[in-house]
Amino acid sequence: MADFKNGVSYYTKGHAVITVAFPExxxxxxxxxxxxxxxxxxxxxxxxxxxxxxxxxxxxGENCPIVFEMKEE
Ligand code: SF4
Structure with missing residues (x-):
């Protein structure tokens, strides 16, 4: 395991895709x-x-990260 004694020169970033269900x-x-x-x-x-x-x-929330898919009626 690295100990980063000389600091961190870069970060490996990850992203998650989640699904949140709202009623109707x-x-x-x-x-x-x-x-x-x-x-x-x-x-x-x-x-x-x-x-x-x-x-x-x-x-x-004003910074909500969820991207909504709108159902056409
Ligand atoms: S802002 Fe978006 S992600 Fe955060 S609690 Fe509200 S609906 Fe959920």
């Missing part, structure tokens, strides 16, 4: 498994962006 067209953070309520505080936060989410019932 109710797209808001409360259904997302990455949304959690901060213990002892009455506010929620996104595990992926670390943003505070102010209205989990109505919105998604």
């Amino acid at each position: 067209s109710d797209v808001c953070c409360r259904w997302c498994p990455f949304c959690y309520e901060e213990k002892g505080l009455s506010r929620s936060r996104c595990r992926l962006t670390n943003d505070m989410i102010y209205a989990v019932e109505w919105t998604i």
Whole structure:
């Protein structure tokens, strides 16, 4: 295992593709498994962006990384 005594000269980056399912067209953070309520505080936060989410019932975070596929009706 490397010990990086001389520092890190580069990082190997990875990306993940995930699928999050929202019921019908109710797209808001409360259904997302990455949304959690901060213990002892009455506010929620996104595990992926670390943003505070102010209205989990109505919105998604402004930096939400999910790309939505819209179902045509
Ligand atoms: S911002 Fe996006 S990824 Fe984060 S909790 Fe909300 S829906 Fe999930």
